[in-house]
Amino acid sequence: MTQTTKQGLSRRSLIKGTASVAALGVLGAPRIARADEGPIKIGFPVPITGPFGAEAKDQVKSAELAVKQFNAAGGLNGRLAELLVRDDKLNPGEAATRTLELIEKDKAHFIVGALSSAVQLSVNEVTRARGVIYISISQSDTINEAKDFSRFTFHEALNPQMTAGAVARHAFKKGQKVAYLAADYAYGHEMLAAFKRTAAPIGVETVGEVLHPFGAPDYSAFMPRLMSMKADILCICNFGRDQANSIKQAVDFGLKGPSKIVVPVLLHNQRLASSPDVFEGVVGGANYYWGIEDHNASAKTFNDAFRAAYNGAIPTDYGTYGYTAVRSLLMAVKEAGGTDTDKVITALEGLKYDVAKGPQSYRKCDHQSVQSVFVIESKKKSEMKTDADLFKVLATEAGDPATLRSCEQLGHKPS
Amino acid sequence: MDLQLISLQLFSGIALGAILIMLALGLSIIFGILGVVNFAHGSFFMVGAYAGVFFLGYTGNFWWALLLAPLVVGVLGLGVERLLIRPLYGRPVDDPILLTFGLSYVLVEGVRILFGTDGVPFDTPAALRGVTNIGIGYFPTYRLFVIGVVAVVLVALWLVLEKTKVGLIVRAGARDPQIMRVLGVDIQKLWLVVFGIGIGLAALGGVLAAPMRTVNPEMGNFVLSEAFVVTVIGGMGSLLGSVVAGLLVGIVVNMTSLVAPEMATIAMFAFMALVLLVRPHGLFGKPGFGT
Structure with missing residues (x-):
């Protein structure tokens, strides 16, 4: 039954699904200033339960590795990062609620995540309205089209x-x-x-x-x-x-x-x-295959770090999205010298990163990550x-x- | 569109119907005799496939898996009837529906815990790989085998029901359990066995389907609604109805996908609606049967 949620939900039903969110008077509410001290919080909604549970768990592992590396390197002048993993159950309504909670209650600075296209749209609706940076790791790129795009929207995954x-x-x-x-x-x-x-x-x-x-x-x-x-x-x-x-x-x-x-x-x-x-x-x-490590130094470094952290396991294609997205975000945070949304957006737009698979950068107009x-x-x-x-x-x-x-x-x- | 394509399409419809028949038979037999609408039927189909995976890994032999999985899952069905369903006899019909609905979630989650959320591979047995020329074109050998197994099971079931004393009791029990009790037949034992057989058939369907589809915890979900459509078309409780409707649904789905593939799933439900308009109790159902 959870499978039906992956089916392309119509925009209308999606909006209905997020109606509870709207009822709280949140859509269109003014942006609130988030603490520019304390841990850097990254909300991570992914479908841990349901048919894509294995992919989601790989994504969590990879994202956690990126956070651990950032912290081990001293964080942002001692300010550490924290990954807040939530189960979106592959359901747009659930994802909207969890994302809103992450922003409002947990005071997450950034959101990274979502696997299905319908869930990605719903997360994007919330982050866009709240003015929070969102990096999507879903293969669909509808949020990059002008009608759904906002300057807070980034897309790390490959598009069709x-x-x-x-x-x-x-x-x-x-x-x-x-x-x-x-x-x-x-x-x-x-x-x-x-x-x-x-x-x-x-x-x-x-x-x-x-x-x-x-x-x-x-x-x-x-x-x-x-x-x-x-x-x-x-x-x-x-x-x-x-x-x-x-x-x-x-x-x-x-x-x-x-x-x-x-x-x-x-x-x-x-x-x-x-x-x-x-x-x-x-x-x-x-987007990734661990076997490229023979010719690709960044892949070798990533694989080795992953193997060391997880008993010799290798990272998967979908898992790697979690890593590259969180790494790019934390690099931009360092570049911006803090968690201020506008400064991080500017830093992401100008960022050149090569953390697992060769050079990547976010295209200016639609924030799509251009990559191999x-x-x-x-x-x-x-x-x-x-x-x-x-x-x-x-x-x-x-x-x-x-x-x-x-x-x-x-x-x-x-x- | 040439004749060969149409006949091949027709034939693959029969192969598709064969799996549906296995499921619908169990669903129908349990409803017809126990009056229980078993919402966990699709989950037992899935558990059957996983039992097949387990026994294939354990024995390394497809034939043992094909034999053992339905038996073991059938025994699990006996336990479910004895411990969970039996206390609900005599209660409103929604009670067993709610129970089996909940049970289906428990089974799916249990399998996820034991075998993981991802699918597991189930190779087609080496002897049955490849395609066979059936005169109208090439057809997967394994699917021919499935049609054969289902035919054998149907004949065996028919012989048991029509020619043995047990079959006589089952048929009589379905008509009037009250009189059977008066005659001194242990109706509870009969219900126990019938439930076990129904579940065993679902599990056999699961093992048979495993080499055609990947084995995953959600594989029973869609198939359950298909099986319900078949039982409703055939007439709830009618075994002959299940067989005829299973074949008809397979053929309708396949012929529709020849002309309008997007409509294949809807065609099944449209066909059901059409049958119900003309015959509200299904093709072979009797008014008020089983209620």
């Missing part, structure tokens, strides 16, 4: 255009035929649109599009039709369990031989929840050296604002 774009540029070749299977809600539609935007200039032909309901456990109904399209590439745009289930059933139906399976984001935990045989050869995008995207392929069982040796990196696309939707496309004034 970045991942789907990188994957399409690498995996699509001129003259190929592509069939799409996409989840029928915001995430699927955003990814599908991003793939098609990138695919058009490459010169690939779309032979068919099939939309499936969110959370469908069985895809057999769609397979005969996808088979009949005889595509070179089967592009599957869905998230979480839908990804594992649909790939598994496409393989069962023998689609993997004739077509190459491509996904916008190849999820670490879904690969683990499935077997190497099923995912073998599947290509997708990622990795195109990875799931390894054959016989090629895996350890249980964590899941993927091989096919390409690394360096961060480049040109690969993003332009500020004008998002509705911002040219800057």
Whole structure:
């Protein structure tokens, strides 16, 4: 039942969900001055219970590591940081309440978090109204579009255009035929649109599009039709369990031989929840993969710190968002010399950070973190050296604002 | 649209219906005889899949898992009937609904604690991997196997119900438990066994579904509403209804997704509404049955 909340909630029901917040007379209330002394408090609402609990727990671990490192290095002239973790239960209403509590009761200076797009929108509504900086770690980027954006809104996670774009540029070749299977809600539609935007200039032909309901456990109904399209590439745009289930059933139906399976984001935990045989050869995008450490010094440093803190465990893709977001925030706090919101915004906008995966920076107009995207392929069982040796990196696309939707496309004034 | 595509689509609808039948049968048998609407049925389906994972890991053999998981979960069902459901007989019908609804949350949370919130892999047994040519095209071998297992279970169930003394008692008990008591039949024991069998069938469905879908704590949620739709279409309490409706729903869902994939889920509910308009008690249901 918690699953339904991931479904693209309409703006109207979202507003209804946050009505309790509005009733308190909070939306539009004046900004209150927060103490510029005492611990630096970072509120961290993530879906600890529910189907994305594993991702959320990874995010908490990584964020805690970032805070610990900041404190070990002396904090901000002795002023230490503190992470206030809250369970948003993957529910927009719950997230709004928890965020408001973090700001009002716990006096959090900043908010970082949210995994689902609907939850992210709801957290953003609250932080925007209260004038509190919010760094989102959700893959959807609707809050970066002008109508939902505010100068307090930052987006650390990759957005659909970045991942789907990188994957399409690498995996699509001129003259190929592509069939799409996409989840029928915001995430699927955003990814599908991003793939098609990138695919058009490459010169690939779309032979068919099939939309499936969110959370469908069985895809057999769609397979005969996808088979009949005889595509070179089967592009599957869905998230979480839908990804594992649909790939598994496409393989069962023998689609993997004739077509190459491509996904916008190849999820670490879904690969683990499935077997190497099923995912073998599947290509997708990622914000992080621990295996880049051979060529990437910042990844090596991050992995080593993570291993030391958590019994040799490795950080996951979604977990890393928690780390990079909190690290960038604390670097900006140091730069600003305090927790004053305006000064930290200026510091974040000017920040160049390289803490886990190479250079990153927040674009001025929409505060999207411009960063590298990795195109990875799931390894054959016989090629895996350890249980964590899941993927091989096919390409690394360096961060480049040109690969993003332009500020004008998002509705911002040219800057 | 060519004929091969349509027939292949029809066939995969039957395979989809097979799993639904396993669930709907148990749901229907429990309602028909005990008068209990079991909201925890989807959770037992999920527990069955996890039991399959456990026994597969323990024995390393799919066939043992397929046999042991339904048995063990069926025994768990016996315990649930004896300790939780039985005290509620004679109370309003919402009481067992509330109880089983709560139980489903307990089961899901319990599995999350034991096996984690993430899904766990369940490989298709090596012998049943790949595709088989069925004349109209290639179809996953494992799904053919599932259709076969469900057919065997149905025949066995039919034989037991129609040809044995136990079956006679079950059928009579469903009609009039009062008279059965007067005749000296231990109706409580009968209810216990029926509940156990219903749960065992759900668990078998779970193990069968495990290699097709990933195994996760929420896998029973959606499937429960599908199973309810099937039982309502077939007629609450009617076993034949469950079978026919299970196949019909599978086919309706699949044929809809051929023309309008987005409507696949809605089609199932629209079909239910349509059937209820024409036959308010379902295809094979009897008015007032089970209340």
